[in-house]
Amino acid sequence: MKVIYTDSLVIGGGLAGLRIAIAAKQRGYDSIILSLMPAKRSHSAAAQGGMQASLGAGIKGEGDDEEIHFEDTVKGSDWGCDQDVARMFVNTAPKAIRQLTAWGVPWSRVNKGDRDVIINGKKVTITEKNEAHGLITSRDFGGTKKWRTCYTSDGTGHTMLYAMDNKAIELEIPVHERKEAIALIHEDGVCHGAVVRDLITGELIAYVARATTIATGGYGRLYSVTTNAVISEGIGNAIALETGVACLGNMEAVQFHPTAIVPVGILTTEGCRGDGGLLLDKDGYRFMPDYEPGKKELASRDVVSRRMTEHMRKGKGVSSRYGDHLWLDITLLGRKHIEKNLREVKEICEYFLGVDPVTDYIPVRPTQHYSMGGIRTKATGESPTLKGLFSAGEAACWDMHGFNRLGGNSVAETVVAGMIVGEYVADHCQNNSLNINTKLIEKFMDQETAKISTLLKRERGENPYELKKEMQQIMMDKVGIFRNETDLVQAVEELKVLHQRSKNVALRNKISSSNPELVEAIRVPKMIKLAQCVAYGAMLRKESRGAHAREDFPERNDRDWLKRTLTYWKDDNNDLPEVEYEALDVMKMEMPPGSRGYGVDQTIHHPDTEQRVAQMEEIKKENPGADRFELQRLFNPIEIPEKFRGKNERIGRGFK
């Protein structure tokens, strides 16, 4: 039995995983990162448009600060987020971006003087201040009051990931590549590491650690068309679920991005619209202002995706052999801008569509993009029910996104959560020694060995690729942008059947070493369980909130549903997950539930909301001289690791 011991085991080598390993290492704890592939190939690299941080250096970001970023994030989440976490996040984001600057990210910078930009379809000249010259600049993104999204051309994720991985290499943090964690080792509510399969040799290895962090990204590949990388299959989430002890949060919260290209689903960044691009229908008509006169194309992602779908349902889509789509028009931005700030978009259009976005429209439609749900954690990043198990980034439901994530807040979350959770992981390593009976390791290793050998021995059975396709189609057709009871009930029933069938997978290629079919056979039953969590959670949630849009329950219902879905799979013989709910406490909110300002407000209010609003007014009155920092502490005092508590400086404003 091969066993590898370390202090901090990190599963996943994207931005969040790397940052956590760095934090633990800098505090003196050994870290090992497991990755399916070289860390620099992680899906973090595909984030194009940018990272939100309220630096407010550019003229269109002037006046920005933590409070406005907080408001945008909470509103964007449709009040479904954990406001403690959103607060930690907005306060730390400027520090995260400044640290990445020191580590080498070549952020695009403010250039003093005049420049032409496109706002609301028209050319406008804006003048950047001399004193801001050379600071990090930012662009406009959906659902934000200020231009807050910092970027490197449209390769932001790439440059962040390269800087982060290079830092990890500098710190001599080992990345064990082509390794897949297939089960967690745990006992009596404590996680001790993972059973890991070497994807080249097929060997099983036990990695035993004081702290185990899952940072494996989202579960977009549960859907047949997604912008996500082929490895975004949610396996990290699934192994947490399969412990029966850890739980997943808000799995039904799945985001659809408005502008993925048709048919392959590759993303074109929100920066296209942020920089002035428009959405047009089959008549070349700009339809978004009719639906959302305020934010137009730059409404929150869930809103734009629904409006596009509505418009296509009215027969205004462009028909193609791949179904209807709409147009994204960035021709008005001009060649120079596109070739400098949207060059990945240009490359993608050229290679996959054979069109030049400088002169041609881009065929787009809403496509699965982001998983707000994931492993439920406390604000420290630790599972509330499985000690020693941490999670961060898209894999986690740390819960700063609630039911809809703002563009630019995902890569920001990875590095901010990496910093904060990384400190708590290091604290955990400091306070807990490794104490494990080798019999326990053996038990988990034997279980996984037996499962694999059963798979390899079975003569006849289900084809894992077929099962996966059927699952992806069910999710696409019945658990998509608009949802309803009939479809969801069907989806839940059909997935139950798939779940049973997935217990009888057989392989054509019966070798235990490097074998893609075996990898699929191990993953697909796990993916089906996750799909069941998403569909079942969606069926039970009888309201519309953020990206979860029920045609039969169009209102947001704070009275009955201001709560987080928690999903467990406690007994492996069950054919459905168990669902519990965790109420959000309005009386602790800095920003009590209100209207997001899109369409008609149909909210059914929570009984505490009025009381909380009055209480906050009272606090304000009692503390007339309090500044925004003092008020925030009075409204909702929160814990942030000490090293990140300082106020953030801004040009022209100092630390105020």
Added chain:
Amino acid sequence: MSDQEIKNEQERVLKFNILRFNPQVKGDTPVMKTYDVTEAPGMTIFIALNDIRENQEPSLQFDFICRAGICGSCGMVINGSPDLACRTLTSKFPDGEITLLPLPGFELIGDLSVNTGKFMRGMTERVEGWVHDDMAEHVDLDRLEERMDPDVADDIYELERCVECGCCISACATKRMREGFLGAVGFMRLARYYLDPRDKRTDSDYYELIGDDDGVFGCMTLLGCQDYCPKDLPHQTQIAFLRKKMALVK
């Protein structure tokens, strides 16, 4: 496109000749195998290889991650040229015959999958591809970031667009003759830090890393790197630049 054209396009049967070899299986030997795939509109090599794996050859090994030309996983030799398979459309090949080989210059994992990760980590360690600044860990994260000239930031990004796909290494004749040769990916990484005012290394520090025949003086200037870089990075000018700078050291 008329209906007739669509029909013809759909009916084309592609021939994929693929190198098959699994070093993990004792006694296995390399062999070329041919697979027929019915072409679909907009088909890429990514789609075709998955089709082959799912329907004909479940043991076929290859690497794709982003399938959007961003992550650099899927470098392979396509009809004689190293390139990214995910964004190569099958319609590019008029005779419908496509031969795929793993990238040379890297450890073979199996079939079309090679271990670029091990190579690239080694490259980063060798050139110490990170910001060298003793003050970086003492930066006050609460204060305004260090300013940078906007044009310099843009220029650094131009060189940082490398996705470490390995095509330049496979296309390099010097690398074939000289095992320890750093290769264009390493020069590009260093050129990127050379340009970066945050990196405090001096010319003689750089000379220690690349001032020999395994470094920038070994390049025979055949420039396969320039010809085959999927990201069109300026390898030629950067290698020339580094060579000039290094020639002036000492």
